[in-house]
Amino acid sequence: MKAEYKTKPRNAIIEYLKEHADTRFTARDILNAINSGGEELDRSTIYRNLERLCKEGELVKYKERDINAACYQYSENHGSCHKHMHARCMQCGKVIHLENEILREASQKIQSEYGFDIDYGKTVIVGTCNKCREK
Amino acid sequence: MKAEYKTKPRNAIIEYLKEHADTRFTARDILNAINSGGEELDRSTIYRNLERLCKEGELVKYKERDINAACYQYSENHGSCHKHMHARCMQCGKVIHLENEILREASQKIQSEYGFDIDYGKTVIVGTCNKCREK
DNA sequence: TTGCGTGCAAAGGTTTTGCATGGCA
DNA sequence: TGCCATGCAAAACCTTTGCACGCAA
Numbered sequence: 001m002k003a004e005y006k007t008k009p010r011n012a013i014i015e016y017l018k019e020h021a022d023t024r025f026t027a028r029d030i031l032n033a034i035n036s037g038g039e040e041l042d043r044s045t046i047y048r049n050l051e052r053l054c055k056e057g058e059l060v061k062y063k064e065r066d067i068n069a070a071c072y073q074y075s076e077n078h079g080s081c082h083k084h085m086h087a088r089c090m091q092c093g094k095v096i097h098l099e100n101e102i103l104r105e106a107s108q109k110i111q112s113e114y115g116f117d118i119d120y121g122k123t124v125i126v127g128t129c130n131k132c133r134e135k
Numbered sequence: 136m137k138a139e140y141k142t143k144p145r146n147a148i149i150e151y152l153k154e155h156a157d158t159r160f161t162a163r164d165i166l167n168a169i170n171s172g173g174e175e176l177d178r179s180t181i182y183r184n185l186e187r188l189c190k191e192g193e194l195v196k197y198k199e200r201d202i203n204a205a206c207y208q209y210s211e212n213h214g215s216c217h218k219h220m221h222a223r224c225m226q227c228g229k230v231i232h233l234e235n236e237i238l239r240e241a242s243q244k245i246q247s248e249y250g251f252d253i254d255y256g257k258t259v260i261v262g263t264c265n266k267c268r269e270k
Numbered sequence: 271t272t273g274c275g276t277g278c279a280a281a282g283g284t285t286t287t288g289c290a291t292g293g294c295a
Numbered sequence: 296t297g298c299c300a301t302g303c304a305a306a307a308c309c310t311t312t313g314c315a316c317g318c319a320a
Contacts, residue, residue: 006295049300280313294297295296
């Protein structure tokens with residue numbers, strides 16, 4: 001079992017995540033935000049911490065068609081995120097956690113008709129959220 | 136109206152697409168395949184043609200969590216792909232075109248409960264296909 | 271002949287990696 | 296003190312872009 005240290009850079013990164021829960025951000029977003037706040041931390045530190053947080057299940061990593069950097073998304077209730085689907089607004093990046101019930105019937109049909117097993121944690125429904133549609 | 140030429144490099148790329156319909160590939164896959172077949176064409180030619188085919192609606196571009204290059208997917212029946220959802224096997228990359236009926240009820244619920252409008256063309260359900268589950 | 275497509279080279283951006291140093295436990 | 300995490304620098308990728316040339320129409 002590997003020991004884990006609490007360090008200032010890592011804490012700053014985790015603080016950023018909590019302030020940006022349920023929204024999309026990139027490694028560069030974190031870098032810019034933290035470094036403009038006075039501290040100076042390196043790109044590699046960001047990447048190494050994000051990778052570790054993903055492995056620990058604290059963070060979700062995904063890629064978006066028109067953004068050439070990887071996107072990350074953090075949730076307070078991350079523990080159950082692999083069990084339900086998510087919908088992401090393609091305009092603002094906001095992530096909605098969907099109840100399982102809504103999709104149960106559809107996923108059963110997809111299973112029986114196509115023999116396809118859905119991975120809820122990795123599937124992200126893309127569309128437009130309430131607020132962005134009104135704009 | 137811009138004229139369009141038929142060239143040898145472009146034909147080679149389109150031939151590759153047709154041979155790899157409903158599967159995932161990257162720009163590098165195409166480059167390697169064509170260049171190992173004797174011909175020599177440049178990266179930029181690949182990228183420019185893929186971009187053009189995407190604009191023309193012949194090709195779908197997307198990004199996958201664990202692949203750091205953009206992925207592309209070609210279908211013979213591409214014309215209707217923006218109207219229905221797709222499911223993609225995360226292991227082999229195979230794409231299945233889903234009937235709309237299956238998901239209509241679920242998307243109506245998502246619309247009414249969350250105010251979220253699904254974009255069928257951009258949404259890709261992730262999971263495991265028949266063949267890969269048996270392995 | 272016209273002008274689109276290609277090849278070449280260079281550049282920009284993200285992400286990874288090796289290594290020495292610094293700091294937490 | 297021991298060992299993990301960080302910073303730094305370099306490198307590996309993918310992708311885009313400018314420019315001159317070749318080739319399809």
